[in-house]
Amino acid sequence: MDSPTLVAALRRVVPAERVVDDPAVVESYLQDHAEWAEYGQAAAVVRPRATAEVRDVVRFAVEHRIPVVPRGAGTGLSGGANAVDGCIMISFESMDSVLEIDRAERLAVVQPGVVNDDLRAACAEQGLWYPPDPASSPWSTIGGNVATNAGGLCCVKYGVTRDYVLALEVVTGRGEVVRLGRRTAKGVAGYDLCGLMVGSEGTLGVITEVTVRLRPRREAERTIAGYFDSVIAAGEAVSAVSASGVIPSALELVDRHCLEAVDAWKNMGLSTEANVVLLGRVDTPGHAGEEEARTILRCFEEAGATWAALSTDEHEAEALFDARRLAYPALERLGPVLTEDVCVPRALVPEMLARIEKAAARHDTLIANIAHAGDGNLHPLLITPIGDDAARLRAQAAFEDIIADAVELGGTVTGEHGIGLLKRGGLRREVSPEVLEMHRAVKNALDPHGILNPGKVFA
Amino acid sequence: MDSPTLVAALRRVVPAERVVDDPAVVESYLQDHAEWAEYGQAAAVVRPRATAEVRDVVRFAVEHRIPVVPRGAGTGLSGGANAVDGCIMISFESMDSVLEIDRAERLAVVQPGVVNDDLRAACAEQGLWYPPDPASSPWSTIGGNVATNAGGLCCVKYGVTRDYVLALEVVTGRGEVVRLGRRTAKGVAGYDLCGLMVGSEGTLGVITEVTVRLRPRREAERTIAGYFDSVIAAGEAVSAVSASGVIPSALELVDRHCLEAVDAWKNMGLSTEANVVLLGRVDTPGHAGEEEARTILRCFEEAGATWAALSTDEHEAEALFDARRLAYPALERLGPVLTEDVCVPRALVPEMLARIEKAAARHDTLIANIAHAGDGNLHPLLITPIGDDAARLRAQAAFEDIIADAVELGGTVTGEHGIGLLKRGGLRREVSPEVLEMHRAVKNALDPHGILNPGKVFA
Numbered sequence: 001m002d003s004p005t006l007v008a009a010l011r012r013v014v015p016a017e018r019v020v021d022d023p024a025v026v027e028s029y030l031q032d033h034a035e036w037a038e039y040g041q042a043a044a045v046v047r048p049r050a051t052a053e054v055r056d057v058v059r060f061a062v063e064h065r066i067p068v069v070p071r072g073a074g075t076g077l078s079g080g081a082n083a084v085d086g087c088i089m090i091s092f093e094s095m096d097s098v099l100e101i102d103r104a105e106r107l108a109v110v111q112p113g114v115v116n117d118d119l120r121a122a123c124a125e126q127g128l129w130y131p132p133d134p135a136s137s138p139w140s141t142i143g144g145n146v147a148t149n150a151g152g153l154c155c156v157k158y159g160v161t162r163d164y165v166l167a168l169e170v171v172t173g174r175g176e177v178v179r180l181g182r183r184t185a186k187g188v189a190g191y192d193l194c195g196l197m198v199g200s201e202g203t204l205g206v207i208t209e210v211t212v213r214l215r216p217r218r219e220a221e222r223t224i225a226g227y228f229d230s231v232i233a234a235g236e237a238v239s240a241v242s243a244s245g246v247i248p249s250a251l252e253l254v255d256r257h258c259l260e261a262v263d264a265w266k267n268m269g270l271s272t273e274a275n276v277v278l279l280g281r282v283d284t285p286g287h288a289g290e291e292e293a294r295t296i297l298r299c300f301e302e303a304g305a306t307w308a309a310l311s312t313d314e315h316e317a318e319a320l321f322d323a324r325r326l327a328y329p330a331l332e333r334l335g336p337v338l339t340e341d342v343c344v345p346r347a348l349v350p351e352m353l354a355r356i357e358k359a360a361a362r363h364d365t366l367i368a369n370i371a372h373a374g375d376g377n378l379h380p381l382l383i384t385p386i387g388d389d390a391a392r393l394r395a396q397a398a399f400e401d402i403i404a405d406a407v408e409l410g411g412t413v414t415g416e417h418g419i420g421l422l423k424r425g426g427l428r429r430e431v432s433p434e435v436l437e438m439h440r441a442v443k444n445a446l447d448p449h450g451i452l453n454p455g456k457v458f459a
Numbered sequence: 460m461d462s463p464t465l466v467a468a469l470r471r472v473v474p475a476e477r478v479v480d481d482p483a484v485v486e487s488y489l490q491d492h493a494e495w496a497e498y499g500q501a502a503a504v505v506r507p508r509a510t511a512e513v514r515d516v517v518r519f520a521v522e523h524r525i526p527v528v529p530r531g532a533g534t535g536l537s538g539g540a541n542a543v544d545g546c547i548m549i550s551f552e553s554m555d556s557v558l559e560i561d562r563a564e565r566l567a568v569v570q571p572g573v574v575n576d577d578l579r580a581a582c583a584e585q586g587l588w589y590p591p592d593p594a595s596s597p598w599s600t601i602g603g604n605v606a607t608n609a610g611g612l613c614c615v616k617y618g619v620t621r622d623y624v625l626a627l628e629v630v631t632g633r634g635e636v637v638r639l640g641r642r643t644a645k646g647v648a649g650y651d652l653c654g655l656m657v658g659s660e661g662t663l664g665v666i667t668e669v670t671v672r673l674r675p676r677r678e679a680e681r682t683i684a685g686y687f688d689s690v691i692a693a694g695e696a697v698s699a700v701s702a703s704g705v706i707p708s709a710l711e712l713v714d715r716h717c718l719e720a721v722d723a724w725k726n727m728g729l730s731t732e733a734n735v736v737l738l739g740r741v742d743t744p745g746h747a748g749e750e751e752a753r754t755i756l757r758c759f760e761e762a763g764a765t766w767a768a769l770s771t772d773e774h775e776a777e778a779l780f781d782a783r784r785l786a787y788p789a790l791e792r793l794g795p796v797l798t799e800d801v802c803v804p805r806a807l808v809p810e811m812l813a814r815i816e817k818a819a820a821r822h823d824t825l826i827a828n829i830a831h832a833g834d835g836n837l838h839p840l841l842i843t844p845i846g847d848d849a850a851r852l853r854a855q856a857a858f859e860d861i862i863a864d865a866v867e868l869g870g871t872v873t874g875e876h877g878i879g880l881l882k883r884g885g886l887r888r889e890v891s892p893e894v895l896e897m898h899r900a901v902k903n904a905l906d907p908h909g910i911l912n913p914g915k916v917f918a
Contacts, residue, residue: 104702104806127704149647160645162654163622176893184802185834186619187871188608188658189878189889190898190916195621195654199647216704243563245586245675288744343643347563375644412646419648430648434635438905439649445900457649 001064003043003086010044010088013060014053018094020045029071029091030083035338036392037079037421042069045089051169051177051208054090058206058451059175061088067454070202072112072144075136077339078420080148080201080456090206092143098122099209106214107166107183112143112207119212128214131158134416135325143207149199151416153250156374157283158215160416162198169209170197173447183211196442201418202453204446219285221249222293223317226300226308227274231255231357231369234276235350237303238373241280242346244299246292250281251374258327258368258381265330270323274306278373279320327370331381334366335388338395340380341423342406343415349376355405356380363398365391377415403429419457427458460523462502462545469503469547472519473512477553479504488530488550489542494797495851496538496880501528504548510628510636510667513549517665518634520547520910528912529661531571531603534595536798537879539607539660539915549665551602557581558668565673566625566642571602571666578671587673590617593875594784602666608658610875612709615833616742617674619875621657628668629656632906642670655901660877661912663905678744680708681752682776685759685767686733690714690816690828693735694809696762697832700739701805703758705751709740710833717786717827717840724789729782733765737832738779786829790840793825794847797854799839800882801865802874808835814864815839822857824850836874862888878916886917 001009007021020026021044031039043066048054061068067087074081083089092113100109103126110119116130116137123130133152134140140150146168151160167181181187181194197205228234234253241251259271270277278300282292293310300308311317331337344352353369356378360367371378380402384391403413403426413419413426428436439458444450460468466480479485480503490498502525507513520527526546533540542548551572559568562585569578575589575596582589592611593599599609605627610619626640640646640653656664687693693712700710718730729736737759741751752769759767770776790796803811812828815837819826830837839861843850862872862885872878872885887895898917903909 104698105804106701149651151645151647155645159622162651163618172893172897174893178891178893178897180894182802182871183804183869184836184871184874185805186610186614186802186831186836186874188610188875189871189873189882189886190894191659191663191901192608192621192651192654192657193894193897193901195651196901198651200650204650216706239563242565247675285743285747286745288747343641343645345564345642346644372645377643377645410642412641412643412648414648415643415645416647423648427648432637434631434633434637435639435649435652438631438637438652441904442650442652442655442901445904446897 006043010046010057010060013056014046014048018047018049018053020047029089032074032076032079032081034077034079034420034422035336037082039082040085040087042083042089043086045091047091047094049094054206054208055171055175055177057088057090058171061451062175062449065449065451068206068451069453070147070206072141073139075140076144076148076420077341077417078422080418080420082421084455092141101126101128103128105183107211108214109209109211110142112141112210114142116140116142116145123214124217127217129217130164130212130214132161132164135328142210146198146207146210147200147202148418151372151377153252153372156251156372157247157249162195164212165194165198165210166213167211168194168197168207170205170207172205173449173452181211199418201420201456203443203457204452206452218283221281221283222289223311223320224280224293224296224300225311225320226278226305228276228278228305231276231353232350233304234278235353237278237300237305238349239347240299240303241296241374244295246282246295248280248296248374249283250279252279252324253369253371253373254324254327255369257366258331258370259323261330261334261368262323262326265333266326268323277320279324324370328381331368331383335383335385338382338399339417340378340382340399340402341414341417342402342411343375343377344406344409344411346376348409349373352378352406352409356402359398359401363394365395365398367398375415376411421456424458465502469505469516469519472515473505473507477506477508477512479506488548491533491535491538491540493536493538493879493881494795496541498541499544499546501542501548502545504550506550506553508553513665513667514630514634514636516547516549517630521634521908524908524910526913527665527910529606529665531600532598534599535603535607535879536800536876537881539877539879541880543914551600560585560587562587564642566670567673568668568670569601571600571669573601575599575601575604582673583676586676588676589623589671589673591620591623601669605657605666605669606659606661607877610831610836612711612831615710615831616706616708621654623671624653624657624669625672626670627653627656627666629664629666631664632908632911640670658877660879660915662902662916663911665911677742680740680742681748682770682779683739683752683755683759683767684770684779685737685764687735687737687764690735690812691809692763693737694812696737696759696764697808698806699758699762700755700833703754705741705754707739707755707833708742709738711738711783712828712830712832713783713786714828716825717790717829718782720789720793720827721782721785724792725785727782736779738783783829787840790827790842794842794844797841797858799837799841799858799861800873800876801861801870802834802836803865803868803870805835807868808832811837811865811868815861818857818860822853824854824857826857834874880915883916883918
């Protein structure tokens with residue numbers, strides 16, 4: 001079916017205005033934020049307003065064997081939401097309602113297009129808290145967060161998106177609307193198909209509604225900052241915190257390259273003071289929280305911090321976390337940034353950081369580091385000058401080396417960004433052929449016509 | 460293949476002494492603790508000592524299309540580990556080693572036959588804590604806990620077994636040994652097949668090794684006890700605790716029938732003082748924990764407790780929890796006990812308890828209640844005089860009514876015990892035909908020969 005025929009047919013399936021075929025508009029939907037990930041040409045973009053419309057589009061796609069690519073805000077970093085040639089993109093921007101917040105059960109029911117920060121704000125009004133906080137939270141949507149099992153800063157203490165998804169409404173690869181999971185605190189009726197959908201990157205079903213577990217609003221956090229001479233010393237401080245038994249509510253690392261880029265942009269003067277900054281937070285209330293903060297401070301000092309302090313000033317603490325949040329856009333000013341996402345056992349953070357430094361030197365590539373250090377989840381950021389193809393090839397070689405190192409250290413190729421397109425080779429490196437075959441078997445079982453986001457996760 | 464031929468053949472596959480065929484011994488392996496669940500006659504019991512032996516047995520079973528039923532300690536309450544006619548039972552009692560406890564990463568690697576309490580004790584020696592605490596913890600094994608996604612008392616605050624399983628080694632339905640999951644704090648490489656195995660009751664793979672996440676040792680708990688005139692008043696206290704924002708580390712309910720049975724056995728004098736006892740615990744350290752305990756006390760008092768107090772005496776508090784733990788064996792002295800396991804939204808605990816009372820009256824059946832009330836997970840215990848077939852039929856009718864009520868209230872037919880054999884009808888009631896079809900598709904994908912615990916979860 002050619003594209004105009006398909007668009008005309010789709011406009012008989014759902015209200016005509018849901019279907020976008022203006023090439024300039026379609027173009028804006030074709031890729032996520034993954035640098036260097038290929039993307040194809042979509043036949044049409046549909047912006048549904050109800051589950052029944054999603055179902056009808058998927059049924060149409062099943063009938064005509066057309067690929068369907070679901071998409072949230074497109075903030076992904078692995079190419080998972082990139083267009084496949086001839087596909088129908090389903091964009092959830094118009095399904096963005098918070099349908100219900102239940103204080104007694106501490107749960108919320110939302111449409112997939114709700115922006116993470118908007119859900120958090122709606123919960124806060126009720127004295128409740130939705131913990132998963134990917135750095136993309138001002139833009140990324142709950143549907144996308146669920147599809148990638150997004151992490152964030154506070155997951156070192158509070159877990160990842162999967163830990164908060166109680167139930168899903170999903171349109172299956174057969175075009176059926178199903179409810180998976182439950183509304184109760186516990187439940188073991190049958191297989192955990194709800195958990196299986198989380199992190200499956202749109203390859204097993206199209207998410208049309210999400211029920212998430214909430215927590216009571218928490219106390220204000222205390223912040224502990226430490227400046228270090230080397231990533232190795234900072235890594236040792238991270239290991240010491242882990243060994244101390246304190247579970248911080250955040251433990252972030254920002255290296256010199258990031259600090260310099262932030263300074264060059266915002267003139268915060270950080271890079272003159274430190275090669276590496278560690279930012280710890282605790283949210284345990286009262287005296288016990290004070291004790292935890294002091295323990296983290298002691299860990300920083302004993303690992304050789306050149307300066308470390310409990311922040312008594314909330315404004316100052318926020319400024320330090322702003323520097324962490326600004327690192328990525330600050331680096332993007334220098335050129336295209338390819339974001340890595342390896343995760344290693346906590347105690348091997350210093351070793352992994354040392355290997356990243358070696359890969360940078362070996363391939364003559366600028367690699368900056370931000371890291372959810374308390375989780376062992378590192379985000380080496382590979383930066384290349386715009387239009388420098390040779391530099392890009394060197395960066396890609398460094399990218400592959402970092403993946404290989406992470407696997408060698410017993411880690412994973414992706415801590416929170418997903419496989420998408422960029423890590424398909426990494427997945428093959430990480431899991432055995434038998435496990436990959438299990439993936440294929442599950443995919444074929446739940447998407448027998450192979451229409452759901454084909455080519456993502458595995459080829 | 461007749462049973463003697465099969466036993467002889469198995470003795471060529473694994474060391475001969477691993478294979479048990481003494482009828483009296485085999486008999487002791489045929490069923491779990493589910494009252495009234497049918498069970499078949501096993502052809503042989505194998506007690507492997509290594510993963511390779513399990514793999515060889517499963518390959519043999521694949522080749523000859525013989526059902527395989529994995530079994531831990533047999534403490535299950537749904538018939539999930541019951542023998543299927545002609546099957547090979549694989550009992551993990553000889554694979555009971557704690558292989559590794561890693562303090563820095565806070566994880567443990569164990570064989571499936573390790574008893575829950577033994578793992579907890581080994582962790583405690585290292586200042587660590589494995590939270591999942593099913594009431595069967597002195598006997599049940601980690602392999603069985605994983606297969607059923609076991610819950611327990613502290614999961615109201617700390618989650619269930621799935622929340623602690625990082626990785627599994629599994630023998631698949633094709634007789635391959637695979638590793639699923641990871642050792643890192645986070646990871647999103649591919650589908651969550653590890654989580655899918657948890658709670659799949661031996662129907663998708665045979666678990667041969669388990670890597671669990673641990674927590675730092677926690678502070679001593681504070682106990683709050685409340686006596687109530689009615690289950691309704693107690694249920695309102697539970698709702699009030701939930702609405703207060705305090706997350707207790709346990710919130711258990713024990714009703715008059717249980718108290719009387721415990722008194723009749725242990726003469727603790729509880730039933731003269733209360734119709735229903737609520738036991739709350741908090742483990743937040745320091746002053747904040749004191750505040751939480753006082754909040755729970757206030758919730759008890761405002762819901763109309765006839766007596767409520769913070770326990771200042773650890774011995775007294777333990778005695779009250781002993782009464783809760785003794786309820787089940789105390790009731791078993793009265794006759795066969797069929798254990799229900801419905802879970803409803805927290806706010807509907809009073810309504811569900813009222814419906815259980817009605818079902819008891821309607822079907823003239825003695826129904827006692829213990830409950831993980833803070834989770835909405837109720838354990839109505841249906842007691843019938845030994846050998847009274849009419850009473851048994853009435854109890855089974857009450858059992859079905861309770862399941863129907865739980866589903867009607869938006870709950871689940873099983874909060875933590877699993878589907879096994881007893882709740883297969885309940886699963887059909889709870890999920891749609893399309894979702895059941897998804898279960899079948901996943902089962903066929905991962906167990907193409909249909910040899911893994913066939914007939915469990917769904918027929």
